[in-house]
Structure formats: C-alpha cells, structure tokens
Amino acid sequence: MSSWKQRPVSASGTTLFLSPSAWARVHQHAKVGYPHEVVGVLAGRREDGQITHAAPLDNQNTARPGDRYTVDGLELMRTERTLEAQDLEIVGYYHSHPDHPAMYSDTDRDLALPTMAYLITSVRRGVVTDTRCWRLRADRTEMDEDRLVFDEPTQD
Secondary structure, eight states, X not given: OGGGSOOOOOEEEEEEEEXXXXXXXXXXXXXXXXXXOOEEEEEEETTTTEEEEEEEEOOOOOSSTTTOOOOOHHHHHHHHXXXXXXXXXXXXXXXXXXXXXXXXXXXXXXXXXXXXXXXXEEEETTEEEEEEEEEEOTTSSOEEEEEEESSOOOOO
C-alpha cells in the first residue's frame, strides 16, 4: 500500500460536518473489522457538508482484505437507494487503513470519483488513531484534504 508515501497535502477548501452518530459508526465499524479494511457510504446533505449517516458495507475482498476492499455493486446500489429514499444524499465513502496512516493511497486516488468525499480511518492494533478526509482534484493527479468538524455546525 502506498499510504506510507510522503505526499504534499493541500486543503480542498471544503468543510464537512460529521455528526457524532456517523463518527461513532465509522469508528466502530473500523475497530470491529480490524485487521481487515472496512468500507461504507457517507450520507447527509451535500450543499452544506452535513454527514449525518454512515452506512457500513461488506468488504468482499478475500484475496487481500487487509489492504483492499471490494464492494458488491448490488449491495452498494441497495444502500444508496435506501439512503436516498430517506432524502439523504451520498456525500462520499469511507474505509479504514489497518496499521497504516489515514493518508490516501495510489489505489484510493485511482478509484476515486470527482466531487465525492473519501474518509479514511487509521486503525492500529484495533484502536482508531486518526481520521482524515480526501477529495480528488479535477486533474486526478492528487487528492486534497477536506476539513472535518466532528459536530453539528453552529447556526447564526
């Protein structure tokens, strides 16, 4: 995995607000799935960066589950339809990096979709140590870091 690679880190200019329940669900999924990668969908409202739901998916990768994930397309479609039926938008996706930094890898970058958030949680020896979020640049050369706020935004 190339998540150990030193990369320049630039801010994406996007702030995401992760609700306490979504935050807890991502971290719980990452801890329970360790030492394998876990994966899931982040949903809420794209217009204001609200992430209110985290929907876990099953990692179907049996060849390299410790550093790769594979998602069944039908499971992903059903999950996305369920979230959309609740008037939630897909804001992005999350996955874990067991015993690796919360830095995106070349594979993460190559598989990323434009305009989506990619939350990566580092889990070391079963303990969550870091969570960062990335967004693919238009030219697909790198990913920039989203600012994460782990609470609801203040209302003016």
